[in-house]
Every structure is written in structure tokens, then in C-alpha cells.
Amino acid sequence: MDKADFIAALRVAQDAGCQFVIGVPSLGGSSTAALTPEQAHRLTTDKEGLFAELMGLTVPEYIEWRESQGSVYCSARTKQGKRCRNFIVGATWLEPDEWKAQRAEGGYCSAHGA
């Protein structure tokens, strides 16, 4: 079945009242999101990209967000010039919007905080 047929078939189901939802892997479980027929097709070709988009993140952001459990790394650098690998105090389990805002703003861990 090609893409156009797949989407057309889902449209028929949608017109008949069917809704498509997916559990997007997120912090400690999954977040339910509604899908269009086009997005349902993308699930079969670019799942990670679709998940990132549904969460309002780019793919690298989505991976980092999940791997860090919604935490943001400290903005300080170690004496060796490496990025501090501790998390900003209080910046854990953040939802994507908050996570992006905190990441843009920066902050410090308990060792580097004022």
C-alpha cells in the first residue's frame, strides 16, 4: 500500500468518526496525542521525528529531553573546560516548553550556584 492509499484509507475511517491517538514516550510514561492521517503515516516512516514534533521539540532536543528526564545541565564549565554534568537545581521533570525555556535561560547546579 502506498502513502496516498494509506492516508486515503485513514481518512475514510476518520470521516466515519474514528480518531487516531498515540502514546508519545515522555517522562515516566507517555503523553497521549491526536494524529492526523498524514501523521499516522509518518509513524511508519519517521517515528522519532513525529514524536519530537508532537512534543514541540526537534529530534536532538527530544532525545536529550527524554534521556535527561526533563532536566537541564548546569551552565558552568569545569576546570578542564568541560561542560558541568550536574543538573540545574530544581530543573528536573520539566515539560517540553519549560525545558526549552530553562535550557535557553541556563542556570547552575548546587556546586556552581551562587
Ligand SMILES: [Zn+2]
Ligand atoms: Zn555545575
